Amino acid sequence: MRDVYVAGIGITSFTRLEYPLVEIAAYPGLMAMKECGIRNIEQIYVANMGASRINHQTGLASAVANDLCLMPAGAETIENGPASGASAIKQGFLAVASGMYDVVMVIGAERMREVNNLEATDFVATLTHPLAEYIYGVTLPALAGMFARLYMDKYGVTARHLGMVAVKNHKHAMDNFYAHLHEEVTLEGILDSPDAATNNPIVADPLRYYDVCPISDGGACVILTSADTAKKTGKPMIRLAGVGQATDTHAVHDRKNPTDLLAVREAAKKSLAMAGVTPQDVHVAELHDAFTILEIAESEEVGFFKKGEGHLALQDGYTKLGGKLPINPSGGLKAKGHPVGATGVGQAHEIVLQLRGDAEKRQVKGAKVGFTCNFGGFGNNVVCLTFVRES
Amino acid sequence: MAIDLEKTLRPVDTPLAEYPAKLMTLAGGEQLVIRQVTRDEIPDILPHVEPLMHVERDFYDIVAARVYAELLGYYTYRVQDEYVLAAQIDGELVAVVNGRIVNKDVGMSYHTLALRRGLRVGAHAFAAKMEYHIDILGQKEVLIVAESPIGFRRWMIEYKLEKRFHVPHELGGCPSWALTQELFDKARHSLIVGRRPVPEPLLAKAKAAILPPTDPPRPPADRLAATRSLYDSTATSLLEQRKLLGGKQDA
Numbered sequence: 001m002r003d004v005y006v007a008g009i010g011i012t013s014f015t016r017l018e019y020p021l022v023e024i025a026a027y028p029g030l031m032a033m034k035e036c037g038i039r040n041i042e043q044i045y046v047a048n049m050g051a052s053r054i055n056h057q058t059g060l061a062s063a064v065a066n067d068l069c070l071m072p073a074g075a076e077t078i079e080n081g082p083a084s085g086a087s088a089i090k091q092g093f094l095a096v097a098s099g100m101y102d103v104v105m106v107i108g109a110e111r112m113r114e115v116n117n118l119e120a121t122d123f124v125a126t127l128t129h130p131l132a133e134y135i136y137g138v139t140l141p142a143l144a145g146m147f148a149r150l151y152m153d154k155y156g157v158t159a160r161h162l163g164m165v166a167v168k169n170h171k172h173a174m175d176n177f178y179a180h181l182h183e184e185v186t187l188e189g190i191l192d193s194p195d196a197a198t199n200n201p202i203v204a205d206p207l208r209y210y211d212v213c214p215i216s217d218g219g220a221c222v223i224l225t226s227a228d229t230a231k232k233t234g235k236p237m238i239r240l241a242g243v244g245q246a247t248d249t250h251a252v253h254d255r256k257n258p259t260d261l262l263a264v265r266e267a268a269k270k271s272l273a274m275a276g277v278t279p280q281d282v283h284v285a286e287l288h289d290a291f292t293i294l295e296i297a298e299s300e301e302v303g304f305f306k307k308g309e310g311h312l313a314l315q316d317g318y319t320k321l322g323g324k325l326p327i328n329p330s331g332g333l334k335a336k337g338h339p340v341g342a343t344g345v346g347q348a349h350e351i352v353l354q355l356r357g358d359a360e361k362r363q364v365k366g367a368k369v370g371f372t373c374n375f376g377g378f379g380n381n382v383v384c385l386t387f388v389r390e391s
Numbered sequence: 392m393a394i395d396l397e398k399t400l401r402p403v404d405t406p407l408a409e410y411p412a413k414l415m416t417l418a419g420g421e422q423l424v425i426r427q428v429t430r431d432e433i434p435d436i437l438p439h440v441e442p443l444m445h446v447e448r449d450f451y452d453i454v455a456a457r458v459y460a461e462l463l464g465y466y467t468y469r470v471q472d473e474y475v476l477a478a479q480i481d482g483e484l485v486a487v488v489n490g491r492i493v494n495k496d497v498g499m500s501y502h503t504l505a506l507r508r509g510l511r512v513g514a515h516a517f518a519a520k521m522e523y524h525i526d527i528l529g530q531k532e533v534l535i536v537a538e539s540p541i542g543f544r545r546w547m548i549e550y551k552l553e554k555r556f557h558v559p560h561e562l563g564g565c566p567s568w569a570l571t572q573e574l575f576d577k578a579r580h581s582l583i584v585g586r587r588p589v590p591e592p593l594l595a596k597a598k599a600a601i602l603p604p605t606d607p608p609r610p611p612a613d614r615l616a617a618t619r620s621l622y623d624s625t626a627t628s629l630l631e632q633r634k635l636l637g638g639k640q641d642a
Contacts, residue, residue: 116544182606183509185510186418186419189416190418194416194586195416195417195585196416198584199418
């Protein structure tokens with residue numbers, strides 16, 4: 001396999017976007033082409049989870065190829081739940097690494113706010129086991145709530161630790177123009193004040209409103225190329241050095257130990273090993289914090305911290321901007337937003353910005369190795385990516 | 392002659408109980424004071440509303456234009472039995488809500504304008520307005536409409552409002568929805584917050600000056616983010632971008 005590089009990137013705001021899904025997908029593609037000056041796209045992969053269900057649209061990749069006037073490029077839509085984005089990047093990686101294509105555009109796009117929050121929650125819940133989970137009314141917040149309760153009992157994580165994730169990531173998002181939520185929150189406001197119960201009501205005990213990501217629209221794009229093509233852009237050479245993917249049981253209750261996220265552990269291990277680095281070599285990470293507890297749990301499973309000690313690193317400030325290993329400098333899913341199909345590509349966009357040194361106020365100084373974890377299902381299909389800046 | 396005519400034009404207001412100011416802590420830790428403003432304070436609010444008339448996003452333009460007109464109507468005695476509440480953080484104006492009294496039993500909600508997004512500022516201000524109608528004035532119901540999807544979610548869905556579609560609302564004659572005493576009681580423990588009395592220094596600061604919003608809603612960064620492009624089936628906004636970027640070709 002040959003090396004694969006990220007030559008161009010583009011993104012929309014992750015927020016409520018009042019324009020059609022195809023445009024949400026096409027816009028970051030335009031931005032990426034403009035940024036790197038590459039127009040000769042040979043293949044497009046569009047990651048999306050809900051178009052056919054909530055936007056009444058199929059064949060999204062074909063529509064995007066038309067909208068961007070990229071015919072006769074190949075085009076495919078990739079659906080892998082909330083991990084669709086990183087899955088599409090994996091496909092792009094394989095296409096370039098194999099030598100089949102030289103320039104591949106990977107887009108992630110979602111328009112979830114077309115439906116109300118109840119319908120959106122139900123749509124995401126369709127990724128759960130249809131007979132063992134969904135028919136009993138399980139939703140992702142419900143699974144995360146049960147997971148959090150067990151985690152708290154086993155490892156001493158408290159509601160305060162969960163609140164710290166929210167406070168940190170909301171603060172990070174303040175410096176991200178494209179983030180969904182530009183509102184700084186405090187532990188006093190969401191946990192301690194007399195009005196905290198209204199500001200931050202229970203969603204799925206013990207998870208509260210500020211423990212849960214918003215429902216967002218948004219799109220993001222990365223253009224993957226061979227080394228020769230990437231060099232011509234004149235931009236820093238960011239290599240997609242590691243791709244790891246793993247699956248776990250569909251129903252969470254089938255896992256021997258439900259607090260172990262084995263797919264995260266395995267996908268991270270594969271990705272880091274492929275890149276030839278260890279967790280300790282990573283300078284900046286974007287983890288899939290759809291719920292605050294997941295940032296803590298994933299930071300342990302990836303190997304950044306020992307099992308059961310992620311919350312301690314958080315409370316000691318290791319994971320905030322300026323800390324030893326900043327996690328989710330973009331604001332994460334928690335505050336940047338979570339347009340499910342776009343999230344994995346959005347994570348890659350942030351890491352590329354960081355490794356290029358273009359992340360402005362939220363820049364992690366000297367970042368050379370970046371990592372993303374895109375968590376599909378409730379941990380039953382996870383894709384991890386490792387990016388390395390070459391000198 | 393002019394004075395006599397003014398008497399005719401000017402409606403006679405019904406004496407209304409004052410809304411007692413209240414205080415709440417936001418998710419960001421800020422102390423939010425909601426209080427009734429006097430007619431004399433309206434000129435201090437108008438300059439902060441006017442810029443939002445040019446924000447073509449999330450229906451800020453139409454809401455701000457209407458709020459401006461309603462506040463001006465209140466100031467110049469052209470609306471009967473209107474009231475205005477202001478939400479302030481350290482004196483900074485973060486939301487304005489208003490409405491009027493139709494009769495002893497029925498209130499008419501006009502607008503809720505959030506000048507700072509997030510933290511449920513607008514939701515808290517709307518709740519205060521409902522509290523004024525139901526708890527302070529003892530009205531049986533308040534008639535409400537929404538001009539934006541955000542408003543619809545906040546009012547019609549969160550409060551589970553009842554339909555009063557046979558009653559045209561004063562805002563454009565749209566079909567009304569109603570918040571009844573019973574619905575308000577159901578929402579009381581989850582949506583209505585705040586403490587009284589407001590500590591004197593905080594209230595004094597709020598009354599001392601209505602300061603401009605420090606982070607008001609701004610126009611969209613690009614045309615694609617404009618609210619109404621959803622209804623633009625020709626996708627001209629995308630074509631515009633394509634030209635801007637010097638794309639391969641124009642369709």
